[in-house]
Amino acid sequence: MERKISQQVRGYRTKDGAGVSLVRVLGGQTAKEYDPILMLDSFDSTNPEDYTAGFPMHPHRGIETISYVYRGFMTHRDSLGNEDTIGNGEVQWMTAGSGIMHEEKLPATDRLLGVQLWLNLPAKDKMVPPAYHSIKNSEIEEIELDCGKLRLLAGQFKEKKGYMSKYLPLDYYDIHLNPNASINLSTDRERSVMIFTLLGDAYIGGELVKEKTAVKLTSGDQVEIKSTDKNAQVLFISSVLLNEPIVWGGPIVMNTKEELNKAFDDLKKGTFIQNTISYSV
Numbered sequence: 001m002e003r004k005i006s007q008q009v010r011g012y013r014t015k016d017g018a019g020v021s022l023v024r025v026l027g028g029q030t031a032k033e034y035d036p037i038l039m040l041d042s043f044d045s046t047n048p049e050d051y052t053a054g055f056p057m058h059p060h061r062g063i064e065t066i067s068y069v070y071r072g073f074m075t076h077r078d079s080l081g082n083e084d085t086i087g088n089g090e091v092q093w094m095t096a097g098s099g100i101m102h103e104e105k106l107p108a109t110d111r112l113l114g115v116q117l118w119l120n121l122p123a124k125d126k127m128v129p130p131a132y133h134s135i136k137n138s139e140i141e142e143i144e145l146d147c148g149k150l151r152l153l154a155g156q157f158k159e160k161k162g163y164m165s166k167y168l169p170l171d172y173y174d175i176h177l178n179p180n181a182s183i184n185l186s187t188d189r190e191r192s193v194m195i196f197t198l199l200g201d202a203y204i205g206g207e208l209v210k211e212k213t214a215v216k217l218t219s220g221d222q223v224e225i226k227s228t229d230k231n232a233q234v235l236f237i238s239s240v241l242l243n244e245p246i247v248w249g250g251p252i253v254m255n256t257k258e259e260l261n262k263a264f265d266d267l268k269k270g271t272f273i274q275n276t277i278s279y280s281v
Helices: 257-269
Strands: 005-010 012-016 020-026 037-045 055-060 063-071 073-078 083-087 090-095 100-105 112-120 131-135 141-145 148-154 171-177 182-186 192-199 202-204 207-209 213-217 222-227 232-239 247-249 252-254
Touching: 005 020, 005 207, 020 213, 037 192, 063 073, 063 083, 063 171, 073 090, 073 131, 083 090, 083 131, 090 100, 090 148, 112 192, 112 232, 171 182, 171 222, 192 222, 202 232, 222 232, 247 257, 252 257
Parallel strands: none
Antiparallel strands: 005 213, 012 020, 020 037, 037 112, 055 100, 063 090, 063 112, 073 083, 073 100, 090 131, 141 148, 148 171, 171 232, 182 222, 192 213, 192 232, 202 207, 202 222, 247 252
């Protein structure tokens, strides 16, 4: 059965951090429909004034943040002592778990283009030790296709395997389509699948989707993605539904109000950071 679009959300321009201009696509109002993806922010600018203010040190608990910088750079620093820069096609994967403080700096470049996802952690893993891992270009396989190419950011594509998520399965592809080209992707019927049009419009399941739009797909075992008469770059994201309660407060996402209140109480008391050993995820 072919997957079709069940919901579309087009991003809107807003500001976050210390004044970073970005396109917010998914958030608190879409968390149930796009489970387990909590948030999707897109960055696309040729003006460094839009983003060089960055995201000063701030806390997270209960989630994983996955940043993909296709063009430009992002420098990460955290309370575990990690400091690392990714860019031009690389990924940073941070497990907040029981609690982490981190900052993200975005140095000036010709163009900043990428996205950040928030991936929910299952209730049983909300308080796992925090960790940071970067996926460099040497670890990302580029698979040439008749229609263009596919960059395997994480998970599995056919017999090819990339970085494997520890807590939730996640297939994450960056698909580049030539003009008037199409790709049919096989999908696990039980998986929750969403697609984001990073650059250009595309037909997904036979329906035209404008640039900077996230779509949630119905269940099925395949989906067709087609470009228009122009190039398209789309992100394919597949995971499993958690179907767990979500209680969200700023940078913290837990399962109950009591857990959320405790997190903010920990911040006030200075007991938020419970693990200071750097783990690799």
